[in-house]
Amino acid sequence: MSYEELQSRFKRIGDLNHALAMLSWDEAAMMPTGGGAIRAESMATLSGLVHDLVGADETGELAEAALAEDLDDWQTANVELIQRDWQKARALPRDLVVALSTAATSCQQVWRPARPENDWAAVSNPLETVLALTRDKAQALADALGCDPYDALLDGYQPGLTKAQVDPLFAQLRDVLPALIDKALDQQDEPLPITDSFGVQRQEALGKTLMAKVGFDFERGLLGVSHHPFCGGEPDDTRITTRYNEADFLESLFAVLHETGHALYQQGLPKAWRGQPVGDANGMALHESQSLLMEMQVCRGAGFLDFAAPVVQQSLLGAPTDAPEWQPDNLLKLAKRVRRGYIRVDSDELTYPLHVILRYELETALLDGSLTIADIPDAWHDKMSRYLGLSTAGNFRDGCMQDTHWFMGLIGYFPCYTLGAVIAAQLFATIRERVVGIDEAIRHGEFDVLVDWLRANIHGRGRLMPAMDLIAEVTGEPLGSDAFLDHLKARYLDAA
Amino acid sequence: MSYEELQSRFKRIGDLNHALAMLSWDEAAMMPTGGGAIRAESMATLSGLVHDLVGADETGELAEAALAEDLDDWQTANVELIQRDWQKARALPRDLVVALSTAATSCQQVWRPARPENDWAAVSNPLETVLALTRDKAQALADALGCDPYDALLDGYQPGLTKAQVDPLFAQLRDVLPALIDKALDQQDEPLPITDSFGVQRQEALGKTLMAKVGFDFERGLLGVSHHPFCGGEPDDTRITTRYNEADFLESLFAVLHETGHALYQQGLPKAWRGQPVGDANGMALHESQSLLMEMQVCRGAGFLDFAAPVVQQSLLGAPTDAPEWQPDNLLKLAKRVRRGYIRVDSDELTYPLHVILRYELETALLDGSLTIADIPDAWHDKMSRYLGLSTAGNFRDGCMQDTHWFMGLIGYFPCYTLGAVIAAQLFATIRERVVGIDEAIRHGEFDVLVDWLRANIHGRGRLMPAMDLIAEVTGEPLGSDAFLDHLKARYLDAA
Numbered sequence: 001m002s003y004e005e006l007q008s009r010f011k012r013i014g015d016l017n018h019a020l021a022m023l024s025w026d027e028a029a030m031m032p033t034g035g036g037a038i039r040a041e042s043m044a045t046l047s048g049l050v051h052d053l054v055g056a057d058e059t060g061e062l063a064e065a066a067l068a069e070d071l072d073d074w075q076t077a078n079v080e081l082i083q084r085d086w087q088k089a090r091a092l093p094r095d096l097v098v099a100l101s102t103a104a105t106s107c108q109q110v111w112r113p114a115r116p117e118n119d120w121a122a123v124s125n126p127l128e129t130v131l132a133l134t135r136d137k138a139q140a141l142a143d144a145l146g147c148d149p150y151d152a153l154l155d156g157y158q159p160g161l162t163k164a165q166v167d168p169l170f171a172q173l174r175d176v177l178p179a180l181i182d183k184a185l186d187q188q189d190e191p192l193p194i195t196d197s198f199g200v201q202r203q204e205a206l207g208k209t210l211m212a213k214v215g216f217d218f219e220r221g222l223l224g225v226s227h228h229p230f231c232g233g234e235p236d237d238t239r240i241t242t243r244y245n246e247a248d249f250l251e252s253l254f255a256v257l258h259e260t261g262h263a264l265y266q267q268g269l270p271k272a273w274r275g276q277p278v279g280d281a282n283g284m285a286l287h288e289s290q291s292l293l294m295e296m297q298v299c300r301g302a303g304f305l306d307f308a309a310p311v312v313q314q315s316l317l318g319a320p321t322d323a324p325e326w327q328p329d330n331l332l333k334l335a336k337r338v339r340r341g342y343i344r345v346d347s348d349e350l351t352y353p354l355h356v357i358l359r360y361e362l363e364t365a366l367l368d369g370s371l372t373i374a375d376i377p378d379a380w381h382d383k384m385s386r387y388l389g390l391s392t393a394g395n396f397r398d399g400c401m402q403d404t405h406w407f408m409g410l411i412g413y414f415p416c417y418t419l420g421a422v423i424a425a426q427l428f429a430t431i432r433e434r435v436v437g438i439d440e441a442i443r444h445g446e447f448d449v450l451v452d453w454l455r456a457n458i459h460g461r462g463r464l465m466p467a468m469d470l471i472a473e474v475t476g477e478p479l480g481s482d483a484f485l486d487h488l489k490a491r492y493l494d495a496a
Numbered sequence: 497m498s499y500e501e502l503q504s505r506f507k508r509i510g511d512l513n514h515a516l517a518m519l520s521w522d523e524a525a526m527m528p529t530g531g532g533a534i535r536a537e538s539m540a541t542l543s544g545l546v547h548d549l550v551g552a553d554e555t556g557e558l559a560e561a562a563l564a565e566d567l568d569d570w571q572t573a574n575v576e577l578i579q580r581d582w583q584k585a586r587a588l589p590r591d592l593v594v595a596l597s598t599a600a601t602s603c604q605q606v607w608r609p610a611r612p613e614n615d616w617a618a619v620s621n622p623l624e625t626v627l628a629l630t631r632d633k634a635q636a637l638a639d640a641l642g643c644d645p646y647d648a649l650l651d652g653y654q655p656g657l658t659k660a661q662v663d664p665l666f667a668q669l670r671d672v673l674p675a676l677i678d679k680a681l682d683q684q685d686e687p688l689p690i691t692d693s694f695g696v697q698r699q700e701a702l703g704k705t706l707m708a709k710v711g712f713d714f715e716r717g718l719l720g721v722s723h724h725p726f727c728g729g730e731p732d733d734t735r736i737t738t739r740y741n742e743a744d745f746l747e748s749l750f751a752v753l754h755e756t757g758h759a760l761y762q763q764g765l766p767k768a769w770r771g772q773p774v775g776d777a778n779g780m781a782l783h784e785s786q787s788l789l790m791e792m793q794v795c796r797g798a799g800f801l802d803f804a805a806p807v808v809q810q811s812l813l814g815a816p817t818d819a820p821e822w823q824p825d826n827l828l829k830l831a832k833r834v835r836r837g838y839i840r841v842d843s844d845e846l847t848y849p850l851h852v853i854l855r856y857e858l859e860t861a862l863l864d865g866s867l868t869i870a871d872i873p874d875a876w877h878d879k880m881s882r883y884l885g886l887s888t889a890g891n892f893r894d895g896c897m898q899d900t901h902w903f904m905g906l907i908g909y910f911p912c913y914t915l916g917a918v919i920a921a922q923l924f925a926t927i928r929e930r931v932v933g934i935d936e937a938i939r940h941g942e943f944d945v946l947v948d949w950l951r952a953n954i955h956g957r958g959r960l961m962p963a964m965d966l967i968a969e970v971t972g973e974p975l976g977s978d979a980f981l982d983h984l985k986a987r988y989l990d991a992a
Binding site: 011012015016018019022023026030031032033034035037038039041042044045046049217218219220221222233234236237274275 | 512514519522526528529530531534535537540541545713729770771
């Protein structure tokens with residue numbers, strides 16, 4: 001049967017993707033610098049093999065033939081996803097793929113030292129090249145898929161997502177958040193600072209304890225260290241990383257819990273569909289929703305911190321303490337502190353969406369040509385001033401040069417972060433409605449019910465249907481920003 | 497030009513081999529158990545791709561055409577090595593490769609729990625299957641290469657090596673060593689025991705200090721942990737591992753120094769030939785000679801321990817000490833202690849060759865059919881009694897079931913260990929003859945001269961010529977066991 005043949009072809013592709021996932025984790029977490037050149041070459045060769053296998057004539061022929069066979073829902077979805085991948089692989093001329101990858105690598109290499117030097121002039125030409133090639137890519141994909149070029153890029157990170165879905169959500173957030181931030185800052189109680197510093201070993205032990213508690217399976221994964229925390233690997237070998245700041249254990253701890261949310265998703269993907277597209281994670285926005293559901297909805301909440309405070313005391317101090325800065329109410333204040341800042345990755349739940357919306361507005365304009373590379377610094381400064389009241393005039397380092405994304409050709413990725421937050425809120429509101437006693441369970445350190453619900457409704461369903469359809473089905477309504485705004489108001493205004 | 501095309505084909509093969517090397521290191525040093533199944537599948541898919549690319553018609557055609565082109569010595573050697581690999585890849589039917597790999601994996605899985613249970617009955621049938629398929633493999637290779645079947649297997653580990661070269665070397669050792677061991681044990685001074693125990697962090701720091709001192713390049717490699725110490729990775733990303741025994745720091749330290757010898761070889765391979773067969777390490781015996789030259793010839797010697805004793809004291813105790821057990825003369829006694837034992841991997845320099853010779857005699861007989869699987873336990877007991885005066889009657893666990901090699905189809909590998917020791921001695925004798933002041937340099941912790949010599953004469957020459965020719969050229973005479981026996985007599989008899 002064609003279906004079986006197609007599936008075994010994708011099993012082989014899955015084997016190559018496994019190698020790529022592991023090499024990529026290792027590159028960030030283990031590799032000595034000298035290994036960089038051969039690693040890049042090896043990964044390019046593997047990616048090329050994957051691209052060739054996915055885009056081969058045979059793949060398209062087998063997929064077409066398979067659809068005429070007697071398939072169940074999962075098999076049908078699998079073939080349709082394969083057809084889509086095949087279409088996209090063929091839409092991109094190999095020369096363009098190579099040119100973009102080369103330009104992105106060299107632009108990255110310019111950007112890395114230029115950022116600390118605040119040297120915008122150095123990056124603007126390489127960025128121009130990357131942008132031009134990214135536009136070519138978007139156009140080629142748009143022609144093949146019959147859609148708008150920006151949508152074609154979005155589709156690469158969150159399949160099926162469109163600008164038409166993002167616009168109204170982001171418009172509402174952009175309208176409401178600035179005033180909400182003002183109010184929250186007015187009402188905010190300053191936490192007592194924790195000034196102790198803690199070594200890596202203690203922090204790591206605490207992280208692992210809480211990871212295991214919330215459901216991370218250490219038989220199928222591990223915790224490592226890298227410059228930026230991330231979740232990599234694959235379902236049966238899920239590898240997360242964090243970095244340790246001895247002066248601020250909460251930074252590393254919440255990073256671990258965030259990545260654990262990603263990891264639970266990955267470890268919960270449907271066992272029967274390993275290596276097949278239908279068994280993969282269902283897009284970056286949904287992936288981010290799982291990390292933010294864990295970090296923001298659960299772990300930065302009062303209930304979780306009631307449970308976690310004694311565990312934290314025991315792990316870091318060696319014994320319980322009555323000191324007020326270590327009590328749940330103060331940990332909560334530390335966990336939900338709002339501050340206007342320049343840097344997206346350091347920002348809190350409340351200001352984060354404005355960082356993303358700024359980037360979304362600029363990158364859509366860059367793609368349709370209404371904004372040029374030369375316009376970026378002023379446009380950035382203008383939006384930062386309006387959304388967060390901060391000037392980035394002349395400060396490229398903490399402004400338009402802070403993120404690596406555009407410099408490596410990632411346009412269409414940023415919206416996923418905030419969509420993830422929005423999805424997380426809508427999902428968690430549904431869980432609290434439907435799962436009786438969920439708040440109490442979390443307060444007692446019991447996470448099975450939560451994780452089981454996520455497995456049944458999200459994780460275990462892989463890519464059986466587009467993420468937006470899945471969310472609508474699971475929560476009973478299309479994705480909207482109401483639940484997210486309700487959550488923000490409840491957490492940042494009512495508590496004051 | 498055909499040569500260029502062939503070289504770029506092998507660059508791609510090198511990229512896949514890079515992935516395999518890294519996945520294999522990760523499997524031993526990092527991977528959680530749950531990742532085992534997909535890892536095995538991924539590595540099998542990659543190995544299959546390598547096998548197909550090496551053995552393709554095009555490879556043979558390009559190689560033949562390339563030899564008619566104007567090539568330098570390195571290019572010619574590269575093409576000849578490629579031709580040989582091509583010949584061997586085509587000699588083995590794909591069915592046989594898969595059958596052997598499957599049988600070896602399942603035999604391994606039976607062996608692992610059966611060994612602690614002393615359950616020879618459980619492994620004898622699976623081993624029968626592995627042996628039968630290994631004999632088929634040897635015969636297929638022998639037919640293609642026009643050689644003896646055992647030589648065809650040897651060639652897989654040390655290209656070009658033959659039983660005719662091994663036999664006289666081993667015969668001499670087998671004749672001389674038993675009496676030499678008796679004498680050494682008679683004369684041996686008991687060392688003072690070191691009873692302190694040291695945590696992993698201290699031991700690791702000490703290991704890294706001495707690695708860096710003898711020349712390991714940490715820009716292009718790292719030290720990890722695994723159940724059995726090994727050296728993996730590739731020249732620009734060389735990864736060694738050790739295991740830590742808190743009660744015996746010397747065990748881990750000498751393991752680190754042994755693997756560092758392997759690593760120096762790997763890091764010193766010719767930069768211009770990365771990924772090409774001619775740029776690879778020149779066989780397992782030569783590889784082992786580099787680890788044993790470092791561990792046995794250098795680091796277990798009096799000069800090195802004079803230099804290392806204060807470093808060890810400082811790293812482990814935090815300060816110098818006058819305690820007699822920590823002085824160089826006592827560390828030397830600990831480093832060269834001889835004991836007759838059952839277990840090859842735990843045995844010392846003097847008894848080790850007899851463990852290898854026993855295996856060599858049995859495996860050659862297994863391959864030519866003069867010994868059956870059922871005969872192994874008695875034959876093992878018989879030889880252990882004769883060579884080392886130890887009975888293994890009924891003790892399979894510490895006898896014929898102790899090593900993993902045969903159970904995974906590795907026949908022809910064992911001789912490399914002792915050939916490595918023999919080569920190391922002959923090379924080091926040459927170095928001491930030619931490099932003025934080498935003993936003093938080592939005693940002062942200066943290793944540049946040693947490493948430079950090895951780079952120029954061995955490491956940097958890759959596979960430009962067969963290892964046995966290289967040794968003869970470098971040392972001025974064909975490989976013999978005289979230098980090794982002289983070294984043993986000097987270290988274990990004269991000192992008494």
